[in-house]
Amino acid sequence: MAQIDVKTEITGNVWKLLVKENDTVSEGDTLMILESMKMEIPVLSPEDGIIKGLNVKEADTVTENSVVAIIEA
Template structure:
């Protein structure tokens, strides 16, 4: 089993966390939603796995490349 970091592709605020630690996710499942410039940007799982860490909270500000979650694939 490999740990996979899930990173943001844009600077923004964590608007809503959709998944919880321990949940099974499929490739492209939305883990959280960022808000940037009044747009909602989904952050998705790059592959199938189980969420082992969520490193941000709703309302946090993140920059491009921030690791927001980890899955075990």
């Protein structure tokens, strides 16, 4: 099984987590929503798999290219 790092594309705050560890996700599912400059930006699953790790919690600040989740595909 491959391990995939899910990274952010922007700097912002984690507004809402929509998954938890061991959840099954499909490619394109929204994993979390970031807030940046009053805009909501979804972080999408790049592949089908199982969430093996969440590196953030709600209200955390992330920078561009931060690894926020790990998916086992």
